[in-house]
Amino acid sequence: MLSKKAKYAIKALLALADREGEEPMRIADLAREEQIPPKFLELILLGLRNNGILQSRKGKGGGYRLARDPADIYLGQIVRMFDGPLAPVPCASQTAYVRCADCRNEAECGVRLAMKEVRDATARILDGTSLAALHDRVEQVTARRMRGILSD
Amino acid sequence: MLSKKAKYAIKALLALADREGEEPMRIADLAREEQIPPKFLELILLGLRNNGILQSRKGKGGGYRLARDPADIYLGQIVRMFDGPLAPVPCASQTAYVRCADCRNEAECGVRLAMKEVRDATARILDGTSLAALHDRVEQVTARRMRGILSD
DNA sequence: ATTTATCCCATCGGATAGATAGACTAGTGT
DNA sequence: ACACTAGTCTATCTATCCGATGGGATAAAT
Numbered sequence: 390m391l392s393k394k395a396k397y398a399i400k401a402l403l404a405l406a407d408r409e410g411e412e413p414m415r416i417a418d419l420a421r422e423e424q425i426p427p428k429f430l431e432l433i434l435l436g437l438r439n440n441g442i443l444q445s446r447k448g449k450g451g452g453y454r455l456a457r458d459p460a461d462i463y464l465g466q467i468v469r470m471f472d473g474p475l476a477p478v479p480c481a482s483q484t485a486y487v488r489c490a491d492c493r494n495e496a497e498c499g500v501r502l503a504m505k506e507v508r509d510a511t512a513r514i515l516d517g518t519s520l521a522a523l524h525d526r527v528e529q530v531t532a533r534r535m536r537g538i539l540s541d
Numbered sequence: 542m543l544s545k546k547a548k549y550a551i552k553a554l555l556a557l558a559d560r561e562g563e564e565p566m567r568i569a570d571l572a573r574e575e576q577i578p579p580k581f582l583e584l585i586l587l588g589l590r591n592n593g594i595l596q597s598r599k600g601k602g603g604g605y606r607l608a609r610d611p612a613d614i615y616l617g618q619i620v621r622m623f624d625g626p627l628a629p630v631p632c633a634s635q636t637a638y639v640r641c642a643d644c645r646n647e648a649e650c651g652v653r654l655a656m657k658e659v660r661d662a663t664a665r666i667l668d669g670t671s672l673a674a675l676h677d678r679v680e681q682v683t684a685r686r687m688r689g690i691l692s693d
Numbered sequence: 694a695t696t697t698a699t700c701c702c703a704t705c706g707g708a709t710a711g712a713t714a715g716a717c718t719a720g721t722g723t
Numbered sequence: 724a725c726a727c728t729a730g731t732c733t734a735t736c737t738a739t740c741c742g743a744t745g746g747g748a749t750a751a752a753t
Contacts, residue, residue, distance in 0.1 A: 391629035424643035448720035477543035491576035600751030
């Protein structure tokens with residue numbers, strides 16, 4: 390399960406990617422636009438800032454903006470940051486391997502075998518999808534829908 | 542994250558697949574062999590039984606055995622049974638779709654787009670791997686290791 | 694009838710997720 | 724310098740769920 394934190398984080402980042410180059414965005418506005426509890430979002434944005442994903446400015450005209458090129462921000466990093474390793478089971482994790490207490494010989498563990506496949510597939514997707522790429526895909530859907538409406 | 546329940550279930554099923562055709566296996570023995578808390582395992586096996594995966598017999602000589610061909614038991618079913626839908630987010634689930642409360646237009650949701658990919662990849666693996674297939678893979682690893690030891 | 698083993702109820706501690714409050718700090722514009 | 728604005732930080736709270744256990748009811752075999 391993706392936590393709400395990770396989910397809100399991605400939503401917020403997509404919104405910020407949409408505003409690249411513009412004025413920084415305030416927590417309150419972002420919260421309203423994305424339907425996220427403001428105080429909760431605050432916590433999330435702070436986390437993203439402390440991990441170098443976001444930049445912040447205090448005082449009037451302040452708010453948050455992306456700290457780097459959205460093409461260099463990958464979903465894998467965001468998800469791991471809030472939800473920990475991608476692997477369904479610690480012993481199948483690449484970035485945070487932990488041995489199972491119950492497990493006679495790991496090499497012959499069927500659970501691990503299967504879950505390693507799941508973790509690899511997940512990592513391939515999330516570490517292969519940048520914020521920019523995802524944003525583009527959303528834009529394409531939007532554009533297609535707009536054309537659909539216009540031709541009605 | 543895979544729950545302990547699902548993990549233990551798969552381990553137990555693999556052990557039972559290894560004993561196909563033989564006498565039914567008792568909870569206590571299975572628990573000892575797979576290093577699972579007996580009472581907890583009891584709960585899990587009961588669940589598997591109530592879902593038609595296992596057969597049970599009470600009294601002396603009783604225990605559990607597979608209710609169907611391990612080639613017809615898929616990991617996807619087991620995981621869903623204990624941990625719910627595979628999708629990281631309810632709105633990306635195929636078998637248990639639920640709309641997100643916060644979500645203006647679902648078709649343009651980046652989170653959903655990305656998570657649908659993850660769910661599809663996961664489903665492809667788990668619904669594509671039967672207990673028999675997994676058991677075979679484990680056997681192959683074991684055989685390879687045995688040969689390694691013999692040739693030492 | 695006694696033994697054996699599953700069935701099924703009820704419960705429990707601890708961890709975690711989601712969320713909120715409030716006081717503090719540091720910028721901005723005037 | 725001052726007041727305002729908006730992010731920073733810590734603390735706390737509640738509900739839910741996970742992992743696990745205990746104890747009695749039920750059914751099968753001898």
